[in-house]
Amino acid sequence: MAWFLNHYKCDRCGRRWTDEWSCMCDDECPRCGARDMTPYDSDNLTTVIEQEGVEFVVLLSPETAEHDPEYREVGRFPTRKQALRFSASAKD
Numbered sequence: 001m002a003w004f005l006n007h008y009k010c011d012r013c014g015r016r017w018t019d020e021w022s023c024m025c026d027d028e029c030p031r032c033g034a035r036d037m038t039p040y041d042s043d044n045l046t047t048v049i050e051q052e053g054v055e056f057v058v059l060l061s062p063e064t065a066e067h068d069p070e071y072r073e074v075g076r077f078p079t080r081k082q083a084l085r086f087s088a089s090a091k092d
């Protein structure tokens, strides 16, 4: 399981919206209520990097996450570059 930010566009009314899910699930249009809209794009948010003071913290959403990402800290680095390298290897 991973964590995704899904991007949707309604086939019926053209409304665009995003939602976070633990999968690339279908969603319901917030404007017209059309069901079973499939995301046209999806960002993988399984790992995120947040700056905390002078450090960059790598957060990972565990396999068990279901209703929210339940981020856990997996590393702290002095530069964003190091944090990015670590997060890229953590995703595999």
Ligand SMILES: [Zn+2]
Residues within 6 Å of the ligand: 010, 011, 012, 013, 014, 015, 029, 030, 031, 032, 033, 034
């Ligand atoms: Zn709609």
